[in-house]
Amino acid sequence: MKATVLGVLSGVLVVLLAGLWGGGAASADNGPHMSGQSVTTDSCAGCHRAHTAQAANLLKVSETALCSTCHDGSGATTMVDAGVTTGGGALRAGGFQQARINTQDSNPVGVGVLGGGQTTTSSHSTDGSSQELWGNSTPGSGPGFAGFQLTCISCHDPHGNGNYRILRPAPASEGGATDTTAGVNVPDESPKVYTTTNYFDNGPVIMSGANAGKSWLSSWCAQCHTRYLAPGGSATTALPGEPIFKFRHDTQEAYAPSCVKCHAAHGSNAAVSGYAAQVAWPGGTAVTTATGGSRLLKMDNRGICLKCHPR
């Protein structure tokens, strides 16, 4: 009987100790962004106000300011505005204000990295201003969807979700999602690689199985830029009912160039002039920006075409 009591007491002690140690550990999900229940009760108030919020999503200030509190290099290795890590590596996606893409690289199969940053000529917006999602929606529906308010959390889930770069399954406009698709959960890579030495890269996450060779990121980007996701043969076969995006570069076929092979997701420092600067936006709107609309491309003008099509 006494042995039984001792055994029960010992068992309870072991279980409690195991539970406590386990409970104390934080399950990091891409750094401090937590998924699950390991956040402390104070974590909420650091960013949110329940009744006196000054920005959407009950944030005290805009989340761009919140994100940059760490992602300026003082609290995270990835400096997203500068397009570089604190260790000096160039971010795969470039930066919002600067990028280090060697946009004049003559290497036929590569786009190298500059030693220092250059001001970006095009970037995805992070300030919540209304943006046009070029190619959004169904064939024949116009050039895109206007009024999408793009911020950091439009694409990234600050609470963590286990996806590659904590990408949301579906991008969301500030103040509410406009996309009703089920979403694309891009699987994470292991180990995570945030930098690159060659920007001419299909990206680290490629599908397997029946879709082997296809790009997860192309599928993800195409949730906004719907009609840019084009299967093999789209360059010679017209998209039915579509007057603008009639013939399209293949982006969906296995081992076709993914979106991120030619475009930098955050921003590019490519320069545009000449014919390239006169390429209107889809729908015919003239380019009016001083930079000529480099369209996140990784080479000056349309030099990125020459990487695969040298003649």
Next chain:
Amino acid sequence: MTSNAQDYPRHQPPHLGRWLKGAVALLLLFALAWVAFVALQYQQTGKPISEVAGIKNIGPLAKLVQEPPRFTGSVWEVARPLGVAAAPDGSIYVTESAGDRMVKSFDANGQAKASIVTGESALSRSPLYVAVSPSGKVYVSDLERHAVLIFAPDGQAAGQVAPPSSEGWTPGALAFDAAGNLYATDLTPGQHRVVVIDPDGTLLLQIGQEGSAPGQFEFPNGVAVDAQGNIYVSDSGNGRVQAFDKSGHPLFMIGRGTSKGDLGMPRGIAVDNGRKLLYVVDATAHAVNVYDISNAAPKYSFRLGDDMGGESLSYPNGVAVDGNGRILVADKENKRIAIWTN
């Protein structure tokens, strides 16, 4: 012939008496009581078991030991300032993280003086933190340059601090003691730490490494030293302040939590040696926590920039105390230096 464990008689230790079994049961009961206490502590504080022991919790009943200073104004025209420092003559130096990314300087009355630049263009520099040596030289850590750059008060370049490691470093927060020794945090990926370098460039002390255990750091964004040589480090990523004596031995920690005086994301840190107060910027609380450090255990005293008050802060980052006891706070998203006066 086969053997079976059940064939053997149960072992009965001849010397294990009834009293010994009772003692074992009592020990187990004590252990269960301890676990229950720790569980209750964890439920209330949200801190893991590894952080409970040895940490001086700043309780909600802490006594107000000093009158809070008064908010007396701001210095504007600084682009998302991160760091701030005060010179012996009262001059103020501010690192900008946006715009032209310069080190702005002002006299004690807030009048602009010549700016300092840490690189040829805004693209080639990224000033992070600033400190002024006892001799009046201005030291600036720069993320882009991976260096601590030295300037004369008029902005003339005067060299840089030799890295404490041959493979270089990523210096962050800076502070000086009265002897002119430089205290710096190193944000190099994989080796976050604190180093102390004498005026000749000799590495005197190195504290910690990257990690979350006591004595380790995740993005230490603040360092300060008091008159006794005690070193205070804002361990931002771990949400705590760690204090060490002048030899690097741990003294206390102020942890992350929800009670008064607990921290969220500590950034800048400064000591008022005259009043024996420790100022810790909590960026996500949008406030500066002030602790009485006149005794071995810190005691939470008051808070500056409460987020519902008229002098509210928005993502403050750096803090400094000048020779007149004024508290200077780099109020990043309000793009100003907020000033409190004792």
